[in-house]
Amino acid sequence: MSSKTPAKSDHYGGAELEIRNKKLILFDLDGTLTDPxxxxxxxFQYALKKMGISEDRDNLLxxxxxxxxxxxxxxxxxxxxxSDRAVQYYREYFSEKGLYENEVIETIPQLLHDLKKNGKILAVATSKPTIYSVKILKYFQLDRYFHLIVGSELDGTRVRKDEIISHVLNVLGYCAQEAVMIGDRKHDIIGARAHGMTSIGVLFGYGSEEELRASGSDFLASSTSQLRQYLLG
Structure with missing residues (x-):
């Protein structure tokens, strides 16, 4: 995962207190809740090999x-x-093995527990297909914390983060100003900005500080403890 983390959390474009007043908290999955x-x-390497391409796993982050x-x-x-064929090959491996070659990011379960205890409504908004996202969260016993888990469809629809966020808001009945999106890549931030939603870019995932700043993240958190500070004080 990204090793480039500032000495302390950074924020720009809003007050920290604003985040603590948000009722709905949306989390990305990969690189935010778990390390996949x-x-x-x-x-991905399996799929590329099936397509006749040799690639080192270190180049696939x-x-x-x-x-x-x-x-x-x-x-x-x-x-x-x-790419349609490659995605099918990817899923051959992922659905049987890759799904579980994953680990929960340290202290995330306690953070989710405390957020829920404090009355926050939690949802997952991920580009990963919903069917896989639910299986992963159930496997790690994290599903209990979420009111809703939304991802893409297996046919490639509802894959953009702004579409996924829109679905979460519609199902749960909240407006964007009542919510915050948390993720580690530019897609999370761009999706939030499309709705005028506050965003927190996390630097313990796979996106760099440069990527998250360039995409317009309102806040940056370099660790789960700093993320906790934003959300709970």
Whole structure:
């Protein structure tokens, strides 16, 4: 995971107190709640091999976070038809093994417990398919903390983060001004900004400080303890 973390949390474009008053808290999954490095890179490597491409797993950290189709097309110049095939190969491995080659980020369970205890409404908003996201959260016994878990569809629809956030807001009946989006990649921040929603970029995932700042993150948290400070004080 990203080792580039500032000495202390940084924020710009808003007061910390504003976040503590938010009722609905949306979390990304990969790189925010869990570290999926092994499972995702092994699954991606498997898919590339099936497509006739050899790649070292150390070069695949860039694919953690973005939608699968985007990564295959952007980084490996695949056509949509080719990326469709590659996604199917990816899922062959991921659905059987990669799903569980994952680990919970330290202290996240306690943070979720305390947020729920303090009356916060928690939801997961991830580009990972909902069916896999639910399985992962149940496997690690994190599903108990969330009112709603929303991801993409297996057919590649509802894959953009702004669409996923919109679905969460509609189902739970909140407006964007009552919520905050937490994630480690630019897609999380851009999705939040599309709704005028406050965002926190976390630097213990796979996005760099530069990426999160450039995408317009309102706040940065370099650790789960600093994230806790923003959310609970």
């Amino acid at each position: 490095k092994e499972g995702i890179t092994r699954s 860039k694919v953690i976070g973005p939608p699968l189709w985007d990564s295959f097309e952007q980084f490996y110049a695949m056509s949509r038809e080719e």
